[in-house]
Each structure stands twice: as structure tokens, then as C-alpha cells.
Amino acid sequence: xxxxxxxxxxxxxxxxxxxxxxxxxxxxxxxxxxxxxxxxxxxxxxxxxxxxxxxxxxxxxxxxxxxxxxxxxxxxxxxxxxxxxxxxxxxxxxxxxxxxxxxxxxxxxxxxxxxxxxxxxxxxxxxxxxxxxxxxxxxxxxxxxxxxxxxxxxxxx
Numbered sequence: 001x002x003x004x005x006x007x008x009x010x011x012x013x014x015x016x017x018x019x020x021x022x023x024x025x026x027x028x029x030x031x032x033x034x035x036x037x038x039x040x041x042x043x044x045x046x047x048x049x050x051x052x053x054x055x056x057x058x059x060x061x062x063x064x065x066x067x068x069x070x071x072x073x074x075x076x077x078x079x080x081x082x083x084x085x086x087x088x089x090x091x092x093x094x095x096x097x098x099x100x101x102x103x104x105x106x107x108x109x110x111x112x113x114x115x116x117x118x119x120x121x122x123x124x125x126x127x128x129x130x131x132x133x134x135x136x137x138x139x140x141x142x143x144x145x146x147x148x149x150x151x152x153x154x155x156x157x
Contacts, residue, residue, distance in 0.1 A: 060147065061094040063087045066105060067153065070112050072120070081112060081120060084153035087137065093145040100141055107136050120156060 037043045067084040087104075089097045097104075111133060112120075119125045134149040 059091055061089055061091045062150070063089055063094055063097050063101070065101065065108075068105065068109055068112070070109060072113070072117060072156075079117075080157045082153055082155040082157065083108070083112060083151070086150045086152060087146050088148040088150060089146055090144070093141075097141055097145055103140055104137055107140050108133060111136055126151070126154060 034043075063086065065085045065087065067082065070081045070083065072079040072081055085108075087097060115129065119129065130149055130151060134146070137146045137149060
């Protein structure tokens with residue numbers, strides 16, 4: 001009996017493999033969480049840099065114009081032009097341009113009535129017409145307020 005007690009004391013104690021596995025899993029989870037937090041910028045994150053395109057888009061607003069229906073009746077032909085557009089403006093001028101909308105619609109209505117029917121039917125003329133309308137809108141609203149004219153509907157009936 002004494003021999004068995006001496007043998008039991010002399011044998012080294014076995015480590016529990018479960019504790020070792022849990023320790024490794026915990027270390028891997030913590031390392032993964034730390035990597036994720038650093039990678040996404042939660043810790044040690046540099047301030048987000050805004051690209052020039054995003055900065056350019058941040059300062060604009062779109063003002064919707066009321067749709068126009070313009071009668072193009074010439075020589076007894078009752079044709080109509082349905083026209084709708086949005087104006088690209090600087091955010092600082094959006095409210096001011098919205099207040100000028102009746103004057104803008106008047107200028108567009110007068111210009112589109114004066115355009116020759118052949119120009120309205122020509123599909124390649126839309127670029128030129130758009131440029132002419134934009135220039136007139138810039139004169140009405142003031143320089144630097146309207147950046148672009150976006151035509152959303154241009155239909156001849």
C-alpha cells in the first residue's frame with residue numbers, strides 16, 4: 001500500500017485539456033474582435049476622408065419645376081409639348097431659386113413656344129435646347145445659382 005501511495009505522488013498531475021482548449025478559443029475570439037474593431041475604425045480609426053466627388057455632391061440640391069404643357073398649334077395642328085425638369089442648385093440658394101419658380105416657368109414657357117417645330121422634333125437638338133434654357137435660367141436667377149438643368153420629360157404629342 002505504501003508503494004501505491006509513493007507511485008501516486010511521484011506521477012505528475014495531468015493538465016485538463018478542456019481548460020487549454022477554452023483558453024485558445026478565447027484568445028482567438030479576442031484577437032478577431034480586436035482586428036475587426038481596428039479594421040473598421042472603431043479603435044485607432046483615422047477620421048474618414050471625404051472624396052472630392054462626395055464633397056462636390058454634398059453642396060447641391062435639386063429643385064423640381066412644375067411640369068409644363070405647351071401648345072404648339074401652328075396652321076391648325078394642335079400639338080403639345082410636355083416638359084418637366086429639375087434644377088441643380090447650390091444648397092445655399094435652393095430656397096431662393098424655389099421662390100423664383102414662377103419667373104423660371106415663364107421664361108421656359110416663352111422660349112419653348114418660340115422654338116421652331118423642326119428643332120423640337122430633331123432628337124439631336126435637345127442638347128442645344130437644354131443649353132439655351134440653362135443660360136436663360138442662369139440670367140433669371142442670377143449667376144452661380146443654377147448649376148444645371150436636368151430634363152426629366154420632353155414629349156411631343
